[in-house]
Amino acid sequence: MKIVATKPQMLTDAHMHYCPGCTHGIVHRLIAEVLEELGKTDNAIGIMPVGCAVFGYNYFKCDMYQAAHGRAPSVASGVRRVVNSDNIIFSYQGDGDLASIGMAETVHACMRGENITVIFINNQIYGMTGGQMAPTTMPGEKATTCIYGRDPKVYGNPVHMSEMLATLTGPAYIERVACFDVPHVRQAKAAIKKAFQIQMEKKGLTFIEVLANCPTNYHMTPLESMNFVKTKGCEFYPLGVYKDITKEENK
């Protein structure tokens, strides 16, 4: 018998608490796979958010921090000053954490060009607290605090983080990816790998936005929620590379 795939060694055996069909587990695995391929599992440091990934430290074997809501980039900045520059540092944050309460911390970590990697899970909703409107909830999308769908005239407009942060000088690499089918999962993995490689070259902040689903709070089956991300999600939040200083350097 030939083993063709195993659980990454960097992940623990803890039973994940994520809902069935949620892509958090996929992204966790991608991070672990990439760090293993880069030989960086030993000295990596993860900063977890408040939100669905609050218990993420249970799933990674490396040193971990659980940060206050939205403050992961600041915690990462403090850690970065102290530890060896070869240590990989990543924060893992949802849309409420990163784009609402932590907007200032996100923007300023980008402005400083902190040599960290930010993994941004954009599922357009507050998952852990039960489906409230997020800063990324799309117009017309329903949530428990906009039950008839988000009307921008009443609730304000959603934010496109990757596009906005790409206007700043500090970030080195920004890409929006998704995990709704195998080709896109592979693309997401390539993006995460590139982000960590740029960090290893100490070129500045790398930001990977993962367009994610939330079947529980969308009130959809996992498949329906994947399809929602594939169609409406990708239409409103186009996938692609928004900033890449390695390309600019090669020009």
Next chain:
Amino acid sequence: MKKLWKGNEAIAEAAVAAGCRYFFGYPITPQNEIPEYMSWRLFEVGGAFIQAESEVSAINMVYGAAGAGARAMTSSSSPGISLKQEGISYIAGADLPCVIVNMMRSGPGLGGIQPAQGDYFQATKGGGHGDYHCIVYAPSTVQEFVDITYRAFDVADEYRNPVMIIGDGMLGQMMESAEIPPMRDLSTLPNKDSWAACGHSDGKQRLINSIRFEADELEAFNDYLFKKYEKIAEKETRYEEYYNDDAEYIFVAYGSVARICKAAVMELRSEGIKAGLIRPITLYPYPSKIINDTAKKPYVKKFITVEMSKGQMVEDVRLAVNGAKPVEFYGRCGGNVMMPADLVKLVKEGK
């Protein structure tokens, strides 16, 4: 060698001498000399400084640096300290050491930038959410700020607890002669390898965390914290007694106000009135025992708590005196500072 130091700058250099290599701050009057000094000084000694985008961010940078095992610090003034409370609660919840300086200004709200002591409750009773305490020092001279800042990092490390040092604009801005202790050899600082999350490669995860979802686990942590506070109270309580051997009228005051009370004590004694002072140096743990013991002395007539507030520490004085003697209060607010003559008059008229 003694040199003339501005209070804020003396604190900064004392922190560097104590082995602090990381400072994260945000401008606010009247503490700006601390981040300004650190912004160039720390790079000279191989450390780092970040001017954060907010006090909220700065205290979370402290959380990160302290979690990675470094001696880290932030400073601010009243409204900024309010913003740091979330992070201070997390630091307490994650059992991390750090030093926080609050050069108090008058409030509430934006208030004014002149001296005040209106943050006593915030500093000593928690400030942020949940059951926790900072260790709180209230020095009254520039030299004492230096000595306490130097020691604060050791105390923070020993108990893995945030230490807050409070002063006011008067103390932060005044210049006095002070001697900075020798630079600590960083290799002699406490080893934090067993818990600091700085990217170990030994296969054992270090976790900096304040979430405890299991009720019994969290209650056990609450119990652990309060056992720690009992030990701190036993070992770290500090106060100064001033002319208390035969005093009938006892002032209780801290920080800059205690210096004004000392002048009043001398003036009253020159007129034959036996006055004295108890000056708490730690505000948490509070030196209740000396106040309680003093209250039992038969010749003590009353206590007069003097603060630049509407009366906050006076509640702890009343608890310590426990009805044994009258406890009066005199306070000025808004940045106004009492004169020794005000206190002399108060004692003479109330005799």
